[in-house]
Amino acid sequence: MAAKRKLPEMCCDVSPVKLPPDETAETLAELAWAMAHPARVRIVRLLLNRKACVCGEIVDSLPLAQSTVSQHLKILKQSGLIQGDVDGPKVCYCINPPRLQELKRLIASL
Amino acid sequence: MAAKRKLPEMCCDVSPVKLPPDETAETLAELAWAMAHPARVRIVRLLLNRKACVCGEIVDSLPLAQSTVSQHLKILKQSGLIQGDVDGPKVCYCINPPRLQELKRLIASL
DNA sequence: ATCGTTTATCGTAGATTAACGATTGGAGGG
DNA sequence: CCCTCCAATCGTTAATCTACGATAAACGAT
Numbered sequence: 236m237a238a239k240r241k242l243p244e245m246c247c248d249v250s251p252v253k254l255p256p257d258e259t260a261e262t263l264a265e266l267a268w269a270m271a272h273p274a275r276v277r278i279v280r281l282l283l284n285r286k287a288c289v290c291g292e293i294v295d296s297l298p299l300a301q302s303t304v305s306q307h308l309k310i311l312k313q314s315g316l317i318q319g320d321v322d323g324p325k326v327c328y329c330i331n332p333p334r335l336q337e338l339k340r341l342i343a344s345l
Numbered sequence: 346m347a348a349k350r351k352l353p354e355m356c357c358d359v360s361p362v363k364l365p366p367d368e369t370a371e372t373l374a375e376l377a378w379a380m381a382h383p384a385r386v387r388i389v390r391l392l393l394n395r396k397a398c399v400c401g402e403i404v405d406s407l408p409l410a411q412s413t414v415s416q417h418l419k420i421l422k423q424s425g426l427i428q429g430d431v432d433g434p435k436v437c438y439c440i441n442p443p444r445l446q447e448l449k450r451l452i453a454s455l
Numbered sequence: 456a457t458c459g460t461t462t463a464t465c466g467t468a469g470a471t472t473a474a475c476g477a478t479t480g481g482a483g484g485g
Numbered sequence: 486c487c488c489t490c491c492a493a494t495c496g497t498t499a500a501t502c503t504a505c506g507a508t509a510a511a512c513g514a515t
Contacts, residue, residue, distance in 0.1 A: 260386040268381035270452075272503085276370040276377075283455060291461060303504055305463055310502095324461045324512040335455065342380075342452040345393060345445065382473085401491060413474055415493055420472095434482045434491050 259341060266338040269314035274299060275307050279330065282317060288327030369451060376448040379424035384409060385417050389440065392427060398437030 270276055274297055281296060282289060294304045308328060311317045315334040319326045380386055384407055391399060391406060404414045418438060421427045425444040429436045 257383075257387055257390070260383045260390070263386050264381055264383045267377045267386075271374055271378035271381040273367070273370045273374045274503095276373050277367055279455065280367070280370070294462095299503095300505055301462075302464080302506075306503075309463080319462095321462095321511085324459095326462060339452055339455065342449055345389065345449065384473095404492095409473095410475055411492075412476075412494080416473075419493080429492095431481090431492095434489095436492060 262337070263341040266314060266316070266334075266341065269311055269316055270338070272307065274304070275311055278304075278307060278311060278328075279316060279335075282328060282330045286329075288320065288329035290322075290325040290327050293328070372447070373451040376424060376426070376444075376451065379421055379426055380448070382417065384414070385421055388414075388417060388421060388438075389426060389445075392438060392440045398430065398439035400432075400435040400437050403438070 270279065277297060278293055281293060291301070293308070294301045297304055299307075308317070308319065312319060312328075315331055316338070317328050318331050319328045380389065387407060388403055391403060401411070403418070404411045407414055409417075418427070418429065422429060422438075425441055426448070427438050428441050429438045
């Protein structure tokens with residue numbers, strides 16, 4: 236059981252609530268959501284480890300069907316965290332550093 | 346999220362053959378998912394701004410119904426990012442700094 | 456032109472989320 | 486005891502996610 240604090244208003248801050256219509260909340264949520272799946276985290280890490288772009292090797296490195304991986308890549312691409320360049324029949328994905336930086340900055344400044 | 350509490354409940358030992366290929370990927374995804382909604386981002390920020398805990402003021406600061414905010418609070422609590430202490434008829438929420446640190450560390454080390 | 460490879464998209468099924476109103480339960484005050 | 490206030494939970498609906506197989510599209514090579 237929580238002990239009873241009899242101290243008046245010790246727990247809650249009663250100063251007026253003023254929360255700016257945070258546009259960055261949307262951005263942060265968007266970026267966080269892109270990382271909100273283990274497979275996508277692993278994809279991002281894979282692309283960071285080998286700094287060059289990788290193509291269908293991503294599929295081989297994950298226990299998921301090719302179409303599923305493609306979905307995750309699409310989500311990451313839409314978030315701006317990665318980008319894909321067509322190279323013949325293959326597609327090479329790589330990190331989009333500025334966008335990743337933005338995620339890092341938004342999280343770090345929490 | 347694939348990572349749910351779908352624990353076997355079996356009597357037999359179901360030793361996980363697949364040891365987490367990347368346990369931190371699960372953790373990061375879990376924490377990122379907790380922040381993957383603008384309302385939850387704003388709640389976390391609100392709790393950080395006034396370092397003390399806030400109760401139902403959170404509801405007033407968001408354009409959402411009380412029950413919806415309660416759901417988001419539950420999600421944040423389950424992620425470990427915040428905690429709630431009952432104080433009389435009210436509940437005061439506050440940040441759980443170690444867990445937030447973990448999120449920051451995992452993102453920063455990407 | 457056709458084949459094989461690589462990747463994206465379609466269609467689907469099941470699970471999960473987000474939102475709300477309504478209800479319940481607990482704590483305190485009268 | 487009754488009543489009010491606060492927060493959590495229930496029950497529902499609509500939307501979205503995740504996963505897969507199957508199919509289509511693009512490309513290089515034969």
